[in-house]
Amino acid sequence: MRTRRRFRHPPIDEDCILLINRLAARNHQEGTGGPFAALVVEAETGRIRSAGVDMVLAFGLSSAHAEVVALSLAQAGPGSWDLDAPVGPALELVVNRRTCVMRYSAATWSGVRRLFMTAHGPEVEDLTGLDEGPMREDSHAHGRR
Secondary structure: OOOOOOOOOOOOOHHHHHHHHHHHHHHHOOOOOOEEEEEEEEEOOEEEEEEEEEOOHHHHHOOOOOOHHHHHHHOOOOOOOOOOOOOOOOOEEEEEOOOOHHHHHHHHOOOEEEEEEOOOOOOHHHHHOOOOOOOOOOOOEEEEO
């Protein structure tokens, strides 16, 4: 059995949130997808491992959401789907809004240690017009234990 690394949860950097919002806005302005973006970051340092934007419309794929794109790119680097490898830094997924069940599950299976949503209330659905569907009560601050 593998030993879990312990780390403090530093506050998500304001620059990280600004970057996510800029990527999401640019994606929507370019017409390649919805106003959604995600980053995979190292938990201790905040170093960005990968970034993803919503590509559902551009690729014609229902699973090409920002989180899935960012996680896939992070997994391609080390060549493993498990981002909770015993060596290397602990990773977190930062997104610019509440996730749906599919994206929440992708985050859980990926091995990231925490899912941080910069927005998670009903106002996100009001702004986008998208119904994200049912979600667990504690989904706004997911962390693997």
